Amino acid sequence: MTDPLGRFWKQPDRTEILMDSKHAVMNRSSFDRLSEYSTSRPTGVYPGKMWKSITRDGAPYLCWYGIVEGRDDLCSNNARQILICD
Numbered sequence: 001m002t003d004p005l006g007r008f009w010k011q012p013d014r015t016e017i018l019m020d021s022k023h024a025v026m027n028r029s030s031f032d033r034l035s036e037y038s039t040s041r042p043t044g045v046y047p048g049k050m051w052k053s054i055t056r057d058g059a060p061y062l063c064w065y066g067i068v069e070g071r072d073d074l075c076s077n078n079a080r081q082i083l084i085c086d
Contacts, residue, residue: 003046010035011050017062024062024080031084034062045075052082060084 012030019025034052035042041063042051050064060082065075 003048005044005046006049009042009044009049014048014050019062019080022080023083025083025085026062027086028084031060031082037063041077047075053079 010033012026012033016030017024017026031052034050036054037051038054042049045065047065047067050062053061053063055061061079062082063077063079066078068074068076
């Protein structure tokens with residue numbers, strides 16, 4: 001995360017997470033370093049901010065704010081199901 005607001009937000013480095021169009025693969029340590037927001041969204045919206053959300057059926061998701069091409073006033077909301085691989 002390169003936004004100055006991120007200096008106080010704790011999360012694993014993006015290079016520790018492998019992603020495709022459906023899943024985010026990470027180890028238990030990376031998973032544990034993600035803040036949990038299962039019933040809300042974190043404040044302080046900026047690109048690269050990541051957190052985890054657990055659905056009612058127990059499925060964990062990696063969520064993050066992303067860049068919207070051509071819009072520096074807007075962030076996208078993204079999510080991938082988490083697979084833990086130790």
